[in-house]
Amino acid sequence: MRLFVVAGEPSGDRLGAALMAGLKDLAPGVTFAGVGGPLMQAEGLDSLFPMEELSVMGLVEVLPKYLHLRRRIRQTAEAALASGADAIITIDSPDFSLRVARIVKAARPGFRTIHYVAPSVWAWRPGRAAKMARVIDHVLALLPFEPPYMQAAGMTCDFVGHPVVAEPLASPQEAAPFRGAGPLVLALPGSRQGEVRRLAPVIGQTLALVKLRHPGAKVVLPTVRGVADLVRSLAADWPVQPWIVEDAAEKRAAFAAADVAIAASGTVSLELAANACPMVIAYDMHPMTLWLMRRAALIDTVTLVNLVSETRVVPEFIGDRCRPDLIAPALLALLDDADARAAQMRAMELTMDRLGRGGEPPGLRAARSVLAHLPQAST
Secondary structure, three states: OEEEEEEOOHHHHHHHHHHHHHHHHHOOOOEEEEEOOHHHHHOOOOEOOOHHHHOOOOHHHHHHHHHHHHHHHHHHHHHHHHOOOOEEEEEOOHHHHHHHHHHHHHHOOOOEEEEEOOOOOOOEOOOHHHHHHOOOOEEEEOOOOOHHHHHHOOOEEEEOOOHHHHOOOOOHHHHHHHOOOOOEEEEEOOOOHHHHHHHHHHHHHHHHHHHHHOOOOEEEEEOOHHHHHHHHHHHOOOOOOOEEEOOHHHHHHHHHHOOEEEEOOOOHHHHHHHOOOOEEEEEOOOHHHHHHHHHHEOOOOOOHHHHHHOOOOOOEEEHHHOOHHHHHHHHHHHHHOHHHHHHHHHHHHHHHHHOOOOOOOHHHHHHHHHHHOOOOOOO
16 A cells, blocks of 8 residues: 655644554555655655645745745645555645645546545634535544534544644653753744744743743743754844753653743644643734634634633733733743643643543544545555
């Protein structure tokens, strides 16, 4: 069996790696081609080009790179068609992934197309599901309430859980080097260059205000390959110098040791929840992109912990509210207010349970779902 797998973000790289590991367990001899990051490459993928080229978010932010991304879409689709693969599995990054799937389906209607991570049609642009159904056969959903939306649009869909519930956590001994006399704050400005440029200065100024209340506070800044140099450059001007980590084991240890986090919106909120680390979410983007998203929004929160737990205990500071003078008090409340911390702890526990903690690893569940929807495949 040969599968063509495409991911465009670090979060998709994690999903893809867990799926590939599950597929290798259930279908020994399976091989892979496509696009992915270091984790998928470690599972045996020779990436067609660096995945980081696709890590762009927002309508206005995409425009300067449109022609290059269009060439990569065509290149990826042509490689999928030439690969001899039994199916193409696209992972998140829908603006890129679904365009690739559209070209593949137009050229070969019988080519099986599987998309991992259901689009958030419950949050905005519900019409996307019907458009997606024209080019996608089967969907792997991370959230338990998503399959009915996909099925109503005409696709098959399985809830497979989120791999974050099965990812290893650091032991107390591994976390110990990050702990000190004062609180440990995680700074997480994102994995895309655009969001890092916007959020890093805000986070630095916020941490300066936190330091006034907690002079002994330490800051750890986990980062990823595609933005590590940029992160170091921007953090050099912070009034509180962070400990910057890229190594996966050090990142796990920092997450386990942290007392609180300030994070960009995204999957990282689930990683923090898995480590029982209270958080505030901060995010900013081009004003036009933000205006368009707010007009289309169907929900009042962007944080997955809030959505899955059906609470609103994680504070959000989006757009014009992404300001140090607003964020710092919320961060300090999580350090100083036991009730605020406890409310988040309960929501994070519930989130992990609803995402499949304690069951079969989601990567293996996703692999079973893929094989069940491939002709002549079996587990």
